[in-house]
Amino acid sequence: MRFLLLTLALSALFAYQQVGAEPAAVYPHSDSDENNSVGLPPVPIPANNPQTTAKIGLGDKLFHDKRLSVDGTVSCANCHDEKKAFTDGLSVSIGHHGLAGTRNAPTVLNAAFNRSQFWDGREPDLEGQSKQPLINPVEHGLTNHKQVLEIVRTDPDYLATFQTVFEVSAKKLTIDHVAQAIASFERTLVAGNSSFDRYYFKGQTDAMSDAQVRGFQLFIGRGRCVSCHTIEQDHALFTDSRFHNIGIGINRIQQDIPRLTEAFLEAKNKGGQVDVLVLTDKKSSELGRFAVTDELSQIGAFKTPTLRNVELTAPYMHDGSLKTLKEVMVHYNNGGVNNAGEPVNDFLSGGIRPLNLTEPQLDDLVAFMTALTSSKYANPTTAQAAN
Numbered sequence: 001m002r003f004l005l006l007t008l009a010l011s012a013l014f015a016y017q018q019v020g021a022e023p024a025a026v027y028p029h030s031d032s033d034e035n036n037s038v039g040l041p042p043v044p045i046p047a048n049n050p051q052t053t054a055k056i057g058l059g060d061k062l063f064h065d066k067r068l069s070v071d072g073t074v075s076c077a078n079c080h081d082e083k084k085a086f087t088d089g090l091s092v093s094i095g096h097h098g099l100a101g102t103r104n105a106p107t108v109l110n111a112a113f114n115r116s117q118f119w120d121g122r123e124p125d126l127e128g129q130s131k132q133p134l135i136n137p138v139e140h141g142l143t144n145h146k147q148v149l150e151i152v153r154t155d156p157d158y159l160a161t162f163q164t165v166f167e168v169s170a171k172k173l174t175i176d177h178v179a180q181a182i183a184s185f186e187r188t189l190v191a192g193n194s195s196f197d198r199y200y201f202k203g204q205t206d207a208m209s210d211a212q213v214r215g216f217q218l219f220i221g222r223g224r225c226v227s228c229h230t231i232e233q234d235h236a237l238f239t240d241s242r243f244h245n246i247g248i249g250i251n252r253i254q255q256d257i258p259r260l261t262e263a264f265l266e267a268k269n270k271g272g273q274v275d276v277l278v279l280t281d282k283k284s285s286e287l288g289r290f291a292v293t294d295e296l297s298q299i300g301a302f303k304t305p306t307l308r309n310v311e312l313t314a315p316y317m318h319d320g321s322l323k324t325l326k327e328v329m330v331h332y333n334n335g336g337v338n339n340a341g342e343p344v345n346d347f348l349s350g351g352i353r354p355l356n357l358t359e360p361q362l363d364d365l366v367a368f369m370t371a372l373t374s375s376k377y378a379n380p381t382t383a384q385a386a387n
């Protein structure tokens with residue numbers, strides 16, 4: 001136990017050093033929960049984009065600024081709403097003029113730890129990610145990044161802050177500065193300290209209920225969940241950062257795969273952007289990681305999402321097709337199909353097989369999922385709604 005505490009103290013110290021002079025935790029919330037980072041590794045901060053309070057504040061403003069859209073109604077926060085644990089609660093997101101995309105908005109909470117961004121990992125980091133929605137035709141809907149800069153340049157407050165933070169004049173301001181500020185803000189949106197963290201990393205044996213403890217045993221045992229939703233010795237992000245086909249959405253395109261893959265590669269060769277192609281066409285969206293790597297074996301494979309705060313982020317999966325955590329457990333128990341006995345798809349991950357768990361065991365797994373809610377976001381009303 002003493003060793004564990006020492007490791008935690010050291011990693012906290014390390015986290016502090018990595019973020020530089022300003023500890024991220026003091027912003028944007030005056031964080032009353034000093035244990036917020038229990039169970040998390042240090043936040044990785046790129047050497048070329050150190051955290052500063054002014055830059056984080058600038059990113060916060062950009063993240064919430066609806067002016068950065070074609071009709072003045074869409075900000076990042078529309079789809080990543082703090083009140084909904086940084087999601088939108090919809091199956092698939094809605095952008096400007098009510099246009100629907102094809103995918104479910106993942107939470108931005110703890111996205112700072114992702115080794116790649118988006119369900120198909122098409123962007124390596126938060127900086128790269130943040131530039132895409134601004135010019136996506138079904139999200140912010142701007143035509144190009146110049147328009148973003150024009151909007152920013154008309155606001156004297158923005159200009160003054162960009163000048164202080166990046167030491168650039170209005171003329172020299174680029175979309176990369178905008179992206180860096182947004183990413184810095186997002187690196188403050190981290191939350192650990194769930195019941196599970198207190199149970200597992202702090203040794204508080206009473207932090208989880210009996211059902212949650214049974215669910216945890218299934219999670220690391222017969223459910224084999226931990227093989228993809230990983231837990232390390234001193235922290236847990238519940239993702240292996242890899243891509244797997246677990247049988248979601250793919251059945252909708254099964255017959256169409258030869259034509260779809262060919263058409264997709266052709267569109268890409270003609271200069272089509274993956275971000276636009278997958279978010280504007282339902283069927284192309286289902287190609288998953290294939291859209292990025294062109295590898296047939298990765299058709300229908302999506303990034304393993306974190307399970308932290310999953311109780312608050314329904315509906316589930318890349319297409320938002322599963323409404324409750326119980327439906328998710330049934331899908332796994334059936335071996336990767338919604339209804340028991342349906343044929344599985346040709347590209348299904350070898351890690352997905354029928355689990356033969358009983359109904360009460362599925363409920364225990366759901367109970368365990370609710371042990372992953374950070375105390376900072378725990379809300380008794382939503383907790384009940386998810387059960």
Ligand code: HEC
Nearest residue numbers: 076079093094095103104105106111117118119130133139
């Ligand atoms: C119209 C809704 C919408 C808007 C506006 C929007 N997003 Fe998203 N966001 C999504 C959806 C949907 C995805 C998943 C898309 C995909 O994987 O192809 C996503 C993915 C992400 C991810 C990746 C998370 C992960 O786990 O991979 C991050 C980070 C993110 N958005 C941040 C932002 C930022 C920053 C902005 C503003 C510049 C923004 N979003 C604007 C809907 C939206």
Ligand code: HEC
Nearest residue numbers: 223224225228244248302303304305316317318332349351
């Ligand atoms: C082979 C790897 C793998 C295994 C094993 C696995 N998962 Fe997943 N999990 C994934 C991937 C990949 C997704 C996203 C799939 C998609 O959207 O197409 C996912 C999605 C989820 C989601 C939805 C999260 C969200 O934000 O939408 C939950 C909940 C979940 N898994 C829980 C579990 C549980 C519980 C188990 C064990 C019974 C388990 N997983 C086993 C890879 C795996």
